[in-house]
Amino acid sequence: xxxxxxxxxxxxxxxxxxxxxxxxxxxxxxxxxxxxxxxxxxxxxxxxxxxxxxxxxxxxxxxxxxxxxxxxxxxxxxxxxxxxxxxxxxxxxxxxxxxxxxxxxxxxxxxxxxxxxxxxxxxxxxxxxxxxxxxxxxxxxxxxxxxxxxxxxxxxxxxxxxxxxxxxxxxxxxxxxxxxxxxxxx
Amino acid sequence: xxxxxxxxxxxxxxxxxxxxxxxxxxxxxxxxxxxxxxxxxxxxxxxxxxxxxxxxxxxxxxxxxxxxxxxxxxxxxxxxxxxxxxxxxxxxxxxxxxxxxxxxxxxxxxxxxxxxxxxxxxxxxxxxxxxxxxxxxxxxxxxxxxxxxxxxxxxxxxxxxxxxxxxxxxxxxxxxxxxxxxxxxx
Numbered sequence: 189x190x191x192x193x194x195x196x197x198x199x200x201x202x203x204x205x206x207x208x209x210x211x212x213x214x215x216x217x218x219x220x221x222x223x224x225x226x227x228x229x230x231x232x233x234x235x236x237x238x239x240x241x242x243x244x245x246x247x248x249x250x251x252x253x254x255x256x257x258x259x260x261x262x263x264x265x266x267x268x269x270x271x272x273x274x275x276x277x278x279x280x281x282x283x284x285x286x287x288x289x290x291x292x293x294x295x296x297x298x299x300x301x302x303x304x305x306x307x308x309x310x311x312x313x314x315x316x317x318x319x320x321x322x323x324x325x326x327x328x329x330x331x332x333x334x335x336x337x338x339x340x341x342x343x344x345x346x347x348x349x350x351x352x353x354x355x356x357x358x359x360x361x362x363x364x365x366x367x368x369x370x371x372x373x374x
Numbered sequence: 375x376x377x378x379x380x381x382x383x384x385x386x387x388x389x390x391x392x393x394x395x396x397x398x399x400x401x402x403x404x405x406x407x408x409x410x411x412x413x414x415x416x417x418x419x420x421x422x423x424x425x426x427x428x429x430x431x432x433x434x435x436x437x438x439x440x441x442x443x444x445x446x447x448x449x450x451x452x453x454x455x456x457x458x459x460x461x462x463x464x465x466x467x468x469x470x471x472x473x474x475x476x477x478x479x480x481x482x483x484x485x486x487x488x489x490x491x492x493x494x495x496x497x498x499x500x501x502x503x504x505x506x507x508x509x510x511x512x513x514x515x516x517x518x519x520x521x522x523x524x525x526x527x528x529x530x531x532x533x534x535x536x537x538x539x540x541x542x543x544x545x546x547x548x549x550x551x552x553x554x555x556x557x558x559x560x
Contacts (some may be wrong), residue, residue, distance in 0.1 A: 193502045
């Protein structure tokens with residue numbers, strides 16, 4: 189049986205000492221995510237591989253709600269800011285909430301029908317992700333982007349579509365500032 | 375169709391400017407919640423009626439997840455700290471997460487079978503509420519207690535059982551400090 193618990197979230201580092209699910213994605217594992225393959229290889233050669241983002245989650249077996257944090261390092265590959273893979277949920281009736289704790293970014297969203305939206309990620313902002321909108325977070329600032337996420341335990345992650353086709357919009361740096369542009373490769 | 379949105383939460387005041395659901399409970403509306411009826415009447419006579427706690431929620435029609443804030447004023451009636459009414463969810467498979475933003479308190483929880491637990495509420499702590507555990511928040515500090523909550527949109531609130539019988543444990547002040555004691559009236 190699930191028992192009540194108090195789970196501390198460090199909103200600056202994203203650490204969740206009592207998390208029971210963890211994974212890290214390194215830059216090197218994200219080959220293919222970025223448009224500029226040369227910039228990607230140059231980055232790895234010059235900077236070496238390292239964590240791009242880390243996820244810590246808290247789940248109890250018979251609970252309907254799970255939560256955790258995602259901590260994204262700052263950086264760019266070519267003109268594209270560091271980003272997550274992006275995913276739909278397996279359960280198309282499941283949305284999510286991303287509550288930014290520190291740092292600055294943008295959440296790219298799209299439907300299967302081709303609609304797109306962006307939500308600014310900044311401390312104190314809960315990004316509401318409706319059911320069946322794919323979502324990818326992008327760290328557009330110089331500091332780690334840390335957000336807490338909350339969704340149904342059975343939502344599930346479906347990365348395939350976004351990994352195969354990318355997203356319709358890119359979050360890129362243009363003249364030292366964020367620009368949301370159409371993805372020419374989509 | 376639900377659309378993505380960025381919803382700002384003020385973690386100090388609990389205000390959610392874009393919330394679309396609101397209610398306030400005044401002290402006067404909470405007659406019967408506190409054990410010490412004389413202290414309750416004295417409080418109302420001397421201090422007047424006023425907000426005990428305020429709830430702001432954000433809901434989109436076809437979303438599975440809702441969220442919002444609860445902002446609890448500090449105070450006591452007799453030796454009992456200000457508290458919420460406390461509730462089970464109508465859907466017994468639905469839990470919840472209370473993420474404390476500011477202030478200090480305690481979350482009292484109990485099952486229908488008589489098990490009880492307490493979770494300390496402090497900034498950065500996500501209180502995990504398993505399905506079918508009744509929960510009541512108590513502001514044990516001198517400042518407002520502000521927490522963000524996240525649950526399924528269809529969880530529903532069932533206040534009846536706790537309003538009729540109270541909770542098995544009370545959060546009271548003893549020698550200037552918090553004590554969790556058995557409720558002699560349960």
